[in-house]
Amino acid sequence: MAALKESVVNQASKKTAIVTGATSGIGLATAKVLQAAGYRVFGTSRNPAPAAGSDIQMLTCDVTEDDSVATMVETVFGETGRIDLLVNNAGFGISGAAEESSVEQAKAMFDVNLFGVVRTIRAVLPIMRSQNDGRIINISSVLGLIPAPYMALYGASKHAVEGYSESLDHEIRGQGIRVVLIEPAYTRTSFDQNLVRSDRPLDIYEIERAGRDRFLREMMTTADTPEVVAKVILMAATAASPNLRYTAGSKARQVSLLRRFVPAKGFDKSYRKQIGLPAAS
Numbered sequence: 001m002a003a004l005k006e007s008v009v010n011q012a013s014k015k016t017a018i019v020t021g022a023t024s025g026i027g028l029a030t031a032k033v034l035q036a037a038g039y040r041v042f043g044t045s046r047n048p049a050p051a052a053g054s055d056i057q058m059l060t061c062d063v064t065e066d067d068s069v070a071t072m073v074e075t076v077f078g079e080t081g082r083i084d085l086l087v088n089n090a091g092f093g094i095s096g097a098a099e100e101s102s103v104e105q106a107k108a109m110f111d112v113n114l115f116g117v118v119r120t121i122r123a124v125l126p127i128m129r130s131q132n133d134g135r136i137i138n139i140s141s142v143l144g145l146i147p148a149p150y151m152a153l154y155g156a157s158k159h160a161v162e163g164y165s166e167s168l169d170h171e172i173r174g175q176g177i178r179v180v181l182i183e184p185a186y187t188r189t190s191f192d193q194n195l196v197r198s199d200r201p202l203d204i205y206e207i208e209r210a211g212r213d214r215f216l217r218e219m220m221t222t223a224d225t226p227e228v229v230a231k232v233i234l235m236a237a238t239a240a241s242p243n244l245r246y247t248a249g250s251k252a253r254q255v256s257l258l259r260r261f262v263p264a265k266g267f268d269k270s271y272r273k274q275i276g277l278p279a280a281s
């Protein structure tokens with residue numbers, strides 16, 4: 001175990017990593033794990049403040065703004081002369097039925113969860129290409145693999161990250177750069193407190209929406225810790241030949257296997273049952 005730890009530290013030593021959304025949750029845990037493994041880590045936040053018990057170097061960045069992303073990447077490159085790892089972690093969800101969000105609200109979420117990823121990747125690619133080396137890790141979700149009733153727009157944004165990442169990985173592999181997806185299930189962070197309520201609520205969904213919120217709160221009480229996800233991210237960052245996808249935690253692994261191997265109708269029926277939706281044709 002000690003030898004394994006030492007080898008991970010050696011592989012990672014002196015490498016530069018950027019972690020977006022590193023003030024809390026999965027981002028903060030990842031920044032700490034990478035730093036402990038020897039990376040020089042730059043965390044980003046819209047309002048950076050030193051996190052308690054952490055000396056991660058924090059930079060201001062709003063992933064919805066091109067200039068903000070460009071300035072952050074220039075600052076990191078100016079200080080270190082290289083960027084080896086980008087972890088696209090910043091993201092949030094909207095809770096409510098699909099029909100209950102305005103297009104404006106949907107766009108605002110995609111601007112972080114999908115276009116934020118596109119912005120940071122476009123900013124680091126010229127640097128990684130010039131190094132002929134680099135790794136990009138995008139935090140997806142099991143909701144990028146399966147349906148997400150009452151979080152449909154969030155699920156759609158993660159399905160989009162999945163499709164974008166898989167295609168991009170094929171395009172840039174020849175440049176020494178790999179793209180990896182991390183798929184956690186429920187993880188105990190501020191994610192549920194930071195959920196944005198749908199901005200066009202409709203009476204017809206009220207009871208079910210409240211039920212979904214209760215279900216999410218319950219799931220969060222037994223969810224994996226963010227450290228579980230962070231350790232998988234370190235593994236994906238340091239693997240000599242990484243997989244395209246890594247599930248994080250046993251629940252996520254189970255969901256991913258069921259999705260792949262259970263026939264569609266069977267999956268649909270058992271999924272509705274598991275998440276407490278009434279059986280219906």
Ligand SMILES: NC(=O)c1ccc[n+]([C@@H]2O[C@H](COP(=O)([O-])OP(=O)(O)OC[C@H]3O[C@@H](n4cnc5c(N)ncnc54)[C@H](OP(=O)(O)O)[C@@H]3O)[C@@H](O)[C@H]2O)c1
Pocket residue numbers: 020021022023024025026027044045046047061062063064088089090091092093112139140141142183184185186187188189190191192194
């Ligand atoms: N928790 C779960 O159950 C779960 C499961 C699967 C996947 N995920 C994914 O994991 C990632 C991290 O979420 P978390 O659970 O750790 O939640 P969290 O504690 O709420 O952290 C979200 C982070 O995103 C950042 N962020 C939000 N909007 C941003 C913007 N416009 N520009 C830059 N940063 C922004 C926040 O940073 P500032 O507010 O400091 O700017 C915050 O650090 C997300 O992509 C989420 O979709 C979470």
